[in-house]
Amino acid sequence: MTQALDVVIRGGTVVDGSGGEPYRADVGIVGDTISVVGKIDDVGRVEVDATGQFVTPGFIDPHTHYDAQVTWSHSLRPSTYHGVTTVVMGNCGVGFAPCKPQHRDILVTLMEGIEDIPEIVMTEGMPWQWETFPNYLDFIGARAFDADVAAYLPHAALRVYVMGERAKASEKATEQDLAQMTAIVAEAVRAGAIGVSTSRNLMHRGSDGNMAPHVQSDRDELLALARGLKEAGRGVFQIIPQMIDHAAQHQVAVEGQPQFVARELALFREIAQTSGGPVTFSLTDAAWAPGIYTHALEESARVNAEHGTQIRPQIFPRPIGMLIGLDLSVHPFMYHPTYLRIKDLPVDERVAILRRPETRKQLLSEEPDTTTAGAKGAAYVSIALEGYRLGNPPRYTLGPDRSLRAEAERRNVSLFEVALDWLLDGDGTTMYLAPGGNVGSETLENVAEMLHDPNAIVGLGDGGAHYGSVCDAGFPTTLLGYWVRDRQGEGQIPLGKAINMLSRRNAELFGFMDRGLIAPGMRADLNIIDLDRIDAQMPEVVRDLPADGRRITQRAVGYTATMLRGTFTHRGDVPTGATPGGLVRSAFVDAL
Template sequence: MIDLLIAGGTVLDGTGAAPRRADVAVTGRHVAAIGDLAGRPAARTIDATGQVVTPGFVDVHTHSDLTLLSGPQAHSAVRQGVTTVVVGNCGLGVTPVAADRAALRAAAGYLDADPAVRWDWSDLPGYLAALEAARPSVNVAALVAHIPLRAAAVGFGDRPAGAAELDRMRGLLGDALAAGAAGVSTGLVYAPVCYAREDELEALGRTAAAHGRLFAWHVRDYADGLLDSVRQALRVATATGCRTQISHLAAVGKRNHGSVARALELIDDARAAGADVAFDVYPYLAGNAPLAQLLPAWAQEGGEEPMRARLALRDVRARVTAGWRDMPNSWDVITVSRVPDGSEDVTGRTVADLATTAGTDPSRVALDLLAAHGNGVQIVAGGRSERDLLDALTHPAAVIGSDGQALDPHGPTGRGVPHPRSYGCYPRLFAEYVRRPGGLDLAEAVRKCTSAPAERAGLAGRGVLRPGAVADIAVFDPARIADRATFAAPQQYPDGIRAVLVGGRPVVEDGVHGGARPGEILRTP
């Protein structure tokens, strides 16, 4: 007896192979058979006529480290077809906790949408145990983040790591990799890792390479310094031999439009020379980040509390404001998306608009927000090029990663006006960049969402649809799938999703989350 039969659909197996008409049989947690299964008895059948049946999407770049503990149903992720997420990206993470716990939590304020979530762990096994106890609806793999590694070994100051401190970081990272972490990530715009020298990055890369794991890079600059930042990542990849993933490749600011094509040439040259390098991208022309990312490194030294105190000083504010006069983006394309106290009169408005209302300068508004709320202030920032996005999406080394979070619009993580990618990244890809004339091939787009990111993250057996594979499956209408989340009203689920299975169990059917929480915590052996 088949437990579940997905009948009458068109199967895209995630490898890029051509679609074929087939039924999919699920028994227990695994795919039992794929083919013409008419007449086979099944305890339950999902009619997939007119639908495509694919592996569930593997979101290689998320920041759901803490939101899954607040809302383990993972509503905004699983309802768009995501069945596996990778957390710990951009150097922002929650383990190891070997430094001042409060300071580390403040440094990771971007992740911290629900202050009621308790940090009871000190290392990766403890954090993964907390995730297991939460029983998420999606599978979760974790990267080890650079910020907690550096905080544990060096602290929050602006200085290079010494030899003993590099050994300490390597040891902590090695322990976490041995405990099943999928790799390591850095985020070179964030304090304190913005103070890291290249020898420190090479130390992390060599440790990752020794374990056969991924090194994911939020590079040092996505604006005027994008090309030099990509060159640094490629130098470390070449020197260490580590599998390297450049995160959310984009160019910020009109004066930098076209830089993505040149960055892709650098990546192509490195790949031709033997480096294992790829990148992820999401289908939007705006990003999401802490407002503190716009501060110079010197203003962030010492951690959040010293930063906030520093920003109350007149000479410091004048110096920061002077530097902001040549920003690649203007304040009218930078929208406040979240503040820790949930102030509705601030969120959803541009910094320029807030300044006009207050009769003051936008820089003053931004500095006041940072002084009051620190790293918890989030922004959505535009200023990107459609041509750059298309160049990235269509590149063979590109995979899709939302850079979003699993959010619950009716829970604590639903506050503010988040980036719509958390609700609509994957449906938007198919609606806007596959269905358009001359767009991405459907099978190739599915590959970029499934087997390709799973391979980058080292998640063996995930992201493919074949007999014996874990039955993480998405069923959707390729003519109807579309994002409904917008920048003005982001907390809306997509259209066109027929069903989402995680480990053989239906979690979403016809857009409704049924409450199942069968996700696994994935440990890399």
């Protein structure tokens, strides 16, 4: 007698995550596991009609910062609006464990400055019921979420834990410090960390303006972290390289792009050979060094072929940058004297005042006063004036005719005047995008080259961070809506390949061998997708954080259902409120 099926998803087209062609099949589920894929005659306790739709594995987001959000919330939105069923947090070397009580303010200051999470949100929201990284994992492991959660050990937290104020001052680690770091990395991975993360981005600074303690760590320290992974016998090393750092611009100009990339990849090779596991690094087509990504892709492939390493560029399927809006962290008028007098009013009151002819005239006659903000403030204003209209629903192919600069030229007015008009659209809720990476052409040939690289993984969504300036967690929807459905001709991605990129390819990188594939015995983490309808919605501001904190979120349509561990977390694009997810501890497979 066959076991009764709890759920049967009937009549859909299965895209199984392997990268192969879609095929028609039913999917039967018992408990949290896929039981059968094929023609099912038995009736399930719950029957779902997926006729005309695609059934896929749940998606795995490899780059998030939910480290704080998981301590107060059971929802990992906006990622879970977009078919994501597993998230990896603790990226870029920042997080909240390990941490001694006297160092909490250091880690909060770092997260506020680097990831744009307000200090009050963290201090009021986080219970701090941990000190070591295993303590932190145990705390997270006792909670429930609408997605599964895996965590890196963050280098900044580790360095401060070991070195205290010496870490904050960016002092060189001693041999004793390095030995302790190696031991703590190994301990964390044995307890369930999926690896260790760091950053070499010299723009990564705390909200106090000071350099993050980990970004200037030398080769010896990075290899000490890698030795911890080796001792534990598993783990991924995630790193932000200097090659995507504005501070490296001069050095790239002097050395040349190929030489600069080769230097970074030589370091990654040493890390990979020391740890024995994969290294993944963030890669975009940097606006200050167009085309550098091509050298990075080629050098990664060469090093892997010659040395047997797994160095995996982590790429993004659309332009990446800051959202600009009146209710966000950055806009062109944030340092204008007239605006500063009303900046603390509710957004609707600010809009009403800014629409007055006399206020508009005065505002546009002023120059931004960045005296107190310095170069950073001037840079923000400059960035905000190089924006593009997104539209509603948003479109991320940013043609030159949609730029703020082009409209100013057409109308023969200042950039500030166009920006003001854009900001006052939609009662002040409209946002536009100021991209800093993956820009260059309306048809995104640069992005297409990265997406089609067999060594690359798709990620960099940054969910849980940049609450007032970025909302990129909807990248799975962009990949499906634009690159699979709407893209025509060269660069279009077959559906089977796109689903593999969002699911099994990422699962294999982290050793999550129980998911990312539709097959008997695999986890019942699934999406039912109406590809004709799939689309991201306009980003919006919500206030659902501790201390009434604000964040940007982005919903989607076209996800008929999302299932995690055999339980529906979304039906008809709407969350069900179910939270069957939890902590995923490392189980890296040596054979990968």
